[in-house]
Amino acid sequence: MKKRLSLAALIAAALCVGGLRSSQATAAGPTLTIGSEAPELDIENWMQDGNGFFKPVTEFKKDNVYVVEFWATWCGPCIGSMPHLAELQNQYRGQGVQIISVTNEDTETVNGLLKKEHPQEGKTFEEITSAWCLTSDPDESVSEDYMTASGANGIPTAFVVGxxxxIEWIGHPGSMDLPLEAIVNDAWDRAKFKVQYEYENRMEEAMQRLNTLVGTEKVDEAMDFVAEMIKEAPSQEYKDHWTNMFHNVKLVTGQLDKETTEFYQGLLAQMEENKDPQAALGFANMLFGVSQQGADLGTLPTDTLATVTALEPTIPESYKVLYYNTIALMNELNEDFVKAAEAQEKAVGLATARQAKRMQPYLDELRKKAGIEEDADEEDAGEDNDKDAGEKAADDQE
Known part of the structure; x- marks a missing residue:
């Protein structure tokens, strides 16, 4: 008997709610959350001050808004967020808003970065970060008071102090614009966001429990658990997330029925309507993975093939190898091995030499199933084509 497919792959591939947070809070829960009093700042080194506009902060002034953001010189997303932080600080300059970025690294490390040029902006890091307060706190006291206390486990993370x-808001600084605007304009619903934030912090634990239940073949318990999560979801987006998981469980445990088939058909229709080829390709490859565990997929391979094919005009060139490979997979599931081999041949033809070498065995397998034989001359020609294929597709599809 084949093993049940772990939900881990489905969780990654499913159409989940974006931006779900994970937490490393202690078993007793975080001591800092939405609505908590913001800890005082005990920062060792203030290295940028908004070109003299701001002063170091210990206590937070009433009626002012502060953004305490945690970053590091080695953190790519932190580097990517810097121009955005500069724009935000300039936008709210003079309106009682002060952005303070904190790293646990020493000043020597930070100064080394400041002298370099930002890879996208054509300016030095010193020029970009001069808009707001850049600080260094090697003893990690502020990080402990904020990051550790809240259970946040990734940077960049921003805390908005109202x-x-x-604490009014916690999250990625790239998602801060609308909350910050509402907080500044006294239009922020802190209580509503607290419910959402604390629910998101429970999501990782809930998903791990679901995966465990399915992995140990406690299917009835898994279904009851998901049904309860749907009932408790604080908003429609979370209901949608758990509804998706409900049907994922049915699919992966071999319980595909009319209800679940129609659910996925509806998702495919949305992908086509929204012209979302990435979602369609991701779903198709997830579906193929489920098929390898022996699950009955009903008409879903045919339905998915129709959607992916309809989205061909929207496929960017960098995704063409993946597109044709996906067409091959869906045709194989439909046992149309001739069309599967034709699609895989196009994928191999567009691939880099390294990709083509990896993909060729699957093409050979499909040709064998289709009763197609390749003579030696064609094989030699294929090797020559591989050498030129590197210019046709990006390695990032690997």
Whole structure:
């Protein structure tokens, strides 16, 4: 008997709610959350001050708004967020908003970065970060008070301290624009966001429990658990997330029925309507993975093939290898091995030499199933084509 497919792959490939957070809070829960009083700042080194506009902060002034953001010189997303932070600080300059970025690295490390040129902006890091307060706190006291206390486990992470000195928002600085605007304009619903934030922090634990239940073949318990999560979801987006998981469980445990088939057909229709080829390709490859565990997929391979094919005009060149490979997979599931081999041949033809070498065995397998034989001359020609194929597709599809 084939093993049940772990939900880990499905969780990664499913159409989940974006931006779900994970937490490393202690078993007793985080001591810093939305609505908590913001800890005072005990920062050792203030290295940029907004070109003299700002002063070092220890206590938070009433009626002012502060962004305490944690970053590091080695953190790519932190580097990518810097121009955005500069724009935000300039946008709110003079409106009682102060952005303070904190790293646990020493000043020597930070100064080494400041002298370099930002890879996208054509300016030095010193020029970009001069818009707001850049600081260094090697003893990690501020990080402990904020990051550790809240259970946050990734950077960049920003904490918005509101006009009354309470934590109003926690998240990635790239998602901060609308919350910050609402907080500045006294239009922020802290209580509503707290419910959402604390629910998101429970999501990782819930997903791990679901995966364990399915992995140990406690299918009935898994279904009951998901049904309960749907009932408790605080908003429609979370209901949608758990509804998706409900049907994923049915699919991966071999319980595909009319309800679940129609659910996935609806998702495919949305992908086509929204012209979302990446979602369609991801779903198709997830479906193929499920098929390898012996699950009955009903008409879903045919339905998925139709959607992916309809989206061909929207496929960027960098995804063409993946597109044709996916067409091959869906045709194989439909036992149309001739069309599968034709699609895989196009994929191999567009691939880099290294990709083509990896993909060729699958093409050979499909040709064998289709009863197609390749003579030696064609094989030699294929090797020559591989040498030129590197110019046709990006390695990042690997």
């Amino acid at each position: 006009k009354t000195g309470l």
